[in-house]
Amino acid sequence: MATKTDNQKAWFFVLPVVVLVAFNALIPLMTVVNYSVQETFGNNLFFWEGVGWFEQVLHSERFHAALGRQLMFTGIILAIEIPLGVAIALTMPRQGPWVPVCLVLMALPLLIPWNVVGSMWNIFALPEIGLLGRAINAMGIDYNFTQQPLAAWFTVILMDVWHWTSLVVLLAYAGLISIPDAYYQAAKIDGAKAWAVFRHIQLPKMKRVLTIAILLRFIDSFMIYTEPAVLTGGGPGNSTTFLSIDLVKIALGQFDLGPAAAMSLIYFVITLLVSWVFYTLMTRDDAK
Amino acid sequence: MKRLIPLVPALYILFLMLPIYWLLNMSFKTTNEILGSFSLWPNEFTLENYRTIFTDPTWYMGYVNSLTYVSINTAITLVVALPAAYAFSRYRFLGDKHLFFWLLTNRMAPPAIFALPFFQLYSAVGLFDTPLAVALAHVLFNIPLTVWILEGFMSGIPKELDETAYVDGYSFPRFFFRIFLPTIKAGIGVSAFFCFMFSWVELLLAKTLTAVEAKPIAAIMTKTASSAGYELGLLAAAGVLTIIPGAFVIYFVRNYIAKGFALGRV
Numbered sequence: 291m292a293t294k295t296d297n298q299k300a301w302f303f304v305l306p307v308v309v310l311v312a313f314n315a316l317i318p319l320m321t322v323v324n325y326s327v328q329e330t331f332g333n334n335l336f337f338w339e340g341v342g343w344f345e346q347v348l349h350s351e352r353f354h355a356a357l358g359r360q361l362m363f364t365g366i367i368l369a370i371e372i373p374l375g376v377a378i379a380l381t382m383p384r385q386g387p388w389v390p391v392c393l394v395l396m397a398l399p400l401l402i403p404w405n406v407v408g409s410m411w412n413i414f415a416l417p418e419i420g421l422l423g424r425a426i427n428a429m430g431i432d433y434n435f436t437q438q439p440l441a442a443w444f445t446v447i448l449m450d451v452w453h454w455t456s457l458v459v460l461l462a463y464a465g466l467i468s469i470p471d472a473y474y475q476a477a478k479i480d481g482a483k484a485w486a487v488f489r490h491i492q493l494p495k496m497k498r499v500l501t502i503a504i505l506l507r508f509i510d511s512f513m514i515y516t517e518p519a520v521l522t523g524g525g526p527g528n529s530t531t532f533l534s535i536d537l538v539k540i541a542l543g544q545f546d547l548g549p550a551a552a553m554s555l556i557y558f559v560i561t562l563l564v565s566w567v568f569y570t571l572m573t574r575d576d577a578k
Numbered sequence: 579m580k581r582l583i584p585l586v587p588a589l590y591i592l593f594l595m596l597p598i599y600w601l602l603n604m605s606f607k608t609t610n611e612i613l614g615s616f617s618l619w620p621n622e623f624t625l626e627n628y629r630t631i632f633t634d635p636t637w638y639m640g641y642v643n644s645l646t647y648v649s650i651n652t653a654i655t656l657v658v659a660l661p662a663a664y665a666f667s668r669y670r671f672l673g674d675k676h677l678f679f680w681l682l683t684n685r686m687a688p689p690a691i692f693a694l695p696f697f698q699l700y701s702a703v704g705l706f707d708t709p710l711a712v713a714l715a716h717v718l719f720n721i722p723l724t725v726w727i728l729e730g731f732m733s734g735i736p737k738e739l740d741e742t743a744y745v746d747g748y749s750f751p752r753f754f755f756r757i758f759l760p761t762i763k764a765g766i767g768v769s770a771f772f773c774f775m776f777s778w779v780e781l782l783l784a785k786t787l788t789a790v791e792a793k794p795i796a797a798i799m800t801k802t803a804s805s806a807g808y809e810l811g812l813l814a815a816a817g818v819l820t821i822i823p824g825a826f827v828i829y830f831v832r833n834y835i836a837k838g839f840a841l842g843r844v
Contacts, residue, residue, distance in 0.1 A: 401824025
């Protein structure tokens with residue numbers, strides 16, 4: 291890694307980015323902060339509300355339920371996608387004509403618009419016309435994700451695994467191919483078992499990319515909106531109403547600006563805190 | 579045991595392809611056949627769904643609108659992110675680490691939070707319902723990642739390259755455009771791919787910031803799904819067509835894709 295030199299003029303290089311992001315991030319963020327402390331009855335009349343909305347949101351059962359579902363969803367998909375992605379990356383060919391084929395096919399789900407992912411899984415999983423729905427019902431299991439909460443959860447999680455495991459595979463694979471052959475030869479001479487090679491050579495080499503994978507998967511799954519919104523619409527009932535779906539319902543559906551803004555800020559702070567932990571872990575490794 | 583190992587990626591790819599195949603299958607069926615019977619391939623093969631999309635301007639303009647804001651977004655992001663990434667990879671300056679993390683925090687902001695304020699902001703500056711509004715909104719999420727990826731690629735290039743160029747009498751702009759940019763072209767390609775990826779797949783903001791003129795294809799699809807009865811065949815055909823640009827760009831970055839997903843730091 292190149293050593294850096296002190297140069298305050300470097301600020302000119304970052305200025306365009308700062309201006310653009312500030313315009314896009316700070317103005318909307320201040321709008322949200324503004325709403326979060328006021329009450330409005332329309333007609334552009336606003337009244338000071340203080341931290342009332344925050345207290346209301348933090349104490350509301352609806353928010354707790356949405357947050358609980360969100361944490362459960364993120365936990366489950368991380369627990370499936372990270373090990374599965376690593377396992378697939380380990381079994382992928384390292385060279386030869388199949389490598390680009392595998393990479394292109396695996397990356398394909400990542401490039402499909404999120405609402406199309408939702409619609410696609412809708413037609414794929416519907417019990418009457420969908421391949422998956424038909425197959426599960428043919429096995430004698432009563433499955434209808436539009437009516438059974440458990441089936442809805444199963445479908446949403448399967449959809450997310452389908453959509454995003456490739457990201458973990460590609461990251462882990464990038465880590466694996468960076469390991470020089472000499473490491474494996476040395477392990478062979480020492481008579482190391484496959485597990486030992488994984489534990490002491492492959493896993494440490496993948497640590498960095500896996501942190502990135504967990505960070506990105508955490509962030510994206512925590513703000514998931516479009517795919518479940520299209521697939522289940524948050525239902526049946528509220529069973530798959532995650533944080534973003536609930537937020538959009540409150541803000542754009544009911545137009546309750548105060549509570550929605552307060553909820554936005556709480557939501558943002560939670561995401562930020564967890565991401566900060568990952569980021570610190572990552573940059574601490576860089577410093578070594 | 580060893581011979582079974584290639585089966586794992588093969589099965590995984592099969593799993594990935596199944597829903598895509600089903601979408602393709604549906605797109606060649608008539609709505610009556612979809613709702614009336616169940617078959618693994620179309621019995622009355624029809625291209626009617628695709629014909630509708632290519633002849634009806636409300637449909638095909640959706641693709642034009644989407645591709646327009648995706649291109650604008652990619653161009654803006656790369657132009658501002660390149661110098662910034664260079665600064666982060668080569669220099670230490672006041673507040674650099676904090677600035678870098680602040681940029682990243684914007685990648686962590688759920689788009690749902692920004693939907694309403696963006697609507698108000700872009701209405702106030704008169705950009706509502708233009709591709710530029712969507713492009714600018716997506717810049718917020720693309721800049722952090724692009725700066726991060728480019729910084730990773732740039733840090734992998736030894737500083738001696740810069741120093742040798744100055745010794746040889748290159749001015750900074752000449753060095754930057756003639757030597758440095760060609761050296762990291764893989765990084766630029768991968769960054770462009772990521773800009774394309776996010777901007778192409780995002781729906782919530784794109785839908786909130788457009789009404790009629792600049793409506794993206796994704797929003798037209800959701801509207802059709804709810805209003806025009808339940809034209810599944812048409813919806814499936816529109817879905818299939820949204821996959822094609824993605825498949826096209828992946829092909830170009832196939833050799834760098836893994837490195838790109840690792841943010842240039844393997």
